[in-house]
Amino acid sequence: MKYSFSAEVTKKDTGYAINVPFNVWEVAQQRDEMTAELIIEGSTVDCTLIPIEKGKYEIDIQDAEDLELQENIRYGMILRVPSTLEFLENSPYSYANPVRKIDEIELRLQSGDGLCGQACVAMITGLSIEEVVNAMNCREWQGTMGKIISALRYYGITHSGVIVYTNCSGKVRLPKCCVMIEKLGRFGHYLVQYDGKFYDPNVGIMEEYDYSKLVGYLEIYV
Numbered sequence: 001m002k003y004s005f006s007a008e009v010t011k012k013d014t015g016y017a018i019n020v021p022f023n024v025w026e027v028a029q030q031r032d033e034m035t036a037e038l039i040i041e042g043s044t045v046d047c048t049l050i051p052i053e054k055g056k057y058e059i060d061i062q063d064a065e066d067l068e069l070q071e072n073i074r075y076g077m078i079l080r081v082p083s084t085l086e087f088l089e090n091s092p093y094s095y096a097n098p099v100r101k102i103d104e105i106e107l108r109l110q111s112g113d114g115l116c117g118q119a120c121v122a123m124i125t126g127l128s129i130e131e132v133v134n135a136m137n138c139r140e141w142q143g144t145m146g147k148i149i150s151a152l153r154y155y156g157i158t159h160s161g162v163i164v165y166t167n168c169s170g171k172v173r174l175p176k177c178c179v180m181i182e183k184l185g186r187f188g189h190y191l192v193q194y195d196g197k198f199y200d201p202n203v204g205i206m207e208e209y210d211y212s213k214l215v216g217y218l219e220i221y222v
Contacts, residue, residue, distance in 0.1 A: 001027065001028065001080075001149070001161065001162075001163065002078050002079065002080045002081075002161055002162040002163070003022065003027070003078070003079045003080075003081070003162065003163050003165065004076075004077075004078050004079075004162050004163070004164045004165065005021050005022070005076075005077065005079070005164075005165035005167060005216075006074045006075060006076045006077065006167050007019060007020075007021055007074065007075065007077065007167075008071065008072060008073065008074050008075070009069045009070075009071060009073075009075065010071060011069070011071055014062050014063060015060065015061040015062040015063060015064045015065075016061045016064055016067070016069055017058050017059065017060055017061070018038075018058065018059040018061070018077075019056070019057075019058055019059075020049065020056070020057040020058065020059060020079070021165055021167060022163075022165050022215065022216065023054075023055035023056070023188070024051075024056075024057045025054075025055035025144075026055060026144040026145050026146065026188065027144070027145045027146050027163060028081050028146065029086065029144070029146045030081070031051065032051065033048060033049065033050055033051060034048070034049045034081065034082070035047070035048055035049075035082075036048070036049050036059070036079055036080060036081045036082070037079075037080040038059060038061065038077055038078070038079050038080075039078040039079075039080070040067065040069070040075055040076075040077040040078075041067060041069065041075060043066070043067060045061055045064055045067070046061075047059050047060060047061045047079075048060045048062075049081070059079070074167075078162065086150065087153055087154070088135065088136065088150055088151065088153070088154040091153075091154045091155070091156070093154065093155050093156035095156050095158050096156070097156055098155060098156030098157055098158070099125045099126070099127070099155040099156055099157070100125065100126045101222075102124065102177060102194075102220065102222040103222070104194070105123050105124070105177075105192055105194040105197075105199050106123065106126065107123065107201075107204060107205055108122040108123045108128070108129050108199075108201060109201055109202075109204065110129065110201040110202065111129075112140065113141075114139075114140030114141040114142075114143075115129060115140055115143065115201070116143065116189050116191070116201045116202065117138075117143020117145070117147065117148050117190045118132045118133050118136060118138060118143045118151075119132075119190075119201035120143075120148065120179050120190045120191065120192050120201065121136070121143075121151045121152065121155070123192045123199055123201075124152070124155075124179070124192060124220060125155045125157065132151065135151070135154065135155075136150070136151050136154075143190070145163065145179075145181065145190075145218070148179060148218075149218070152220070157220060158220075158221040159218055159219060159220050159221060160175075160218060160219035160220075160221070162219075163181075163216055163217070163218050164216050164217055164219075165215060165216035166211075166214055166215070166216055166217070168211070168214070170211060171211050172211055172214060172217075174193050174217060175217075175219040175220075176194065176195055176222055177192070177193065177194045177195070177219070177220040177221075177222045178192070178193050178217040178218060178219045178220055179191075179192060179217060179218045179220065180192070180193055180198075180214060180216075180217045181214075181215040181216045181217060181218075182213040182214055182215055183213055183215055184213070188215070189202070193209075193217070
């Protein structure tokens with residue numbers, strides 16, 4: 001999976017350090033140090049993701065003098081992490097034979113807290129939350145972005161290979177359909193945007209959205 005974001009760099013004696021602006025545990029299902037690939041300023045470099053705490057990671061780039069990056073400047077970059085997602089097996093669907101063609105979204109409201117990720121998959125697939133929970137074997141507070149991606153693959157729903165992290169308080173131009181990640185207090189929250197409307201499993205359908213809460217999004221192809 002690839003992750004697009006912008007961040008500042010800190011110069012070190014032998015390279016650079018960059019704070020990853022999202023929770024790596026939630027999207028990569030990985031909790032250890034790992035090797036990765038970073039595209040920055042048109043160059044592709046090998047790097048190491050070093051865990052700090054609670055899903056926060058630092059990118060460590062060694063021997064990168066040729067990059068000539070500067071501190072206190074925000075650079076756009078793409079991080080590629082080897083896939084560690086556990087995909088659901090024995091699916092009757094495929095990308096050539098998806099569960100449905102997405103031409104509308106019907107709201108699914110979660111009956112309690114902690115099922116927003118599963119509710120988003122239900123809205124995209126047209127199934128009930130209960131059907132999705134059973135297929136994903138994923139209960140309350142377990143619906144991470146990594147598990148959402150696994151479920152989308154199970155149901156044959158095509159999506160971008162890049163999760164975009166916006167780092168922006170202003171309005172963001174979103175694709176026609178996407179799963180949005182937002183900050184809700186101390187926790188993350190997921191909702192679906194389709195054709196300019198926002199389908200929130202907590203509150204219903206919204207015509208307007210407060211983009212200051214937006215963390216990022218995954219495009220769903222329709």
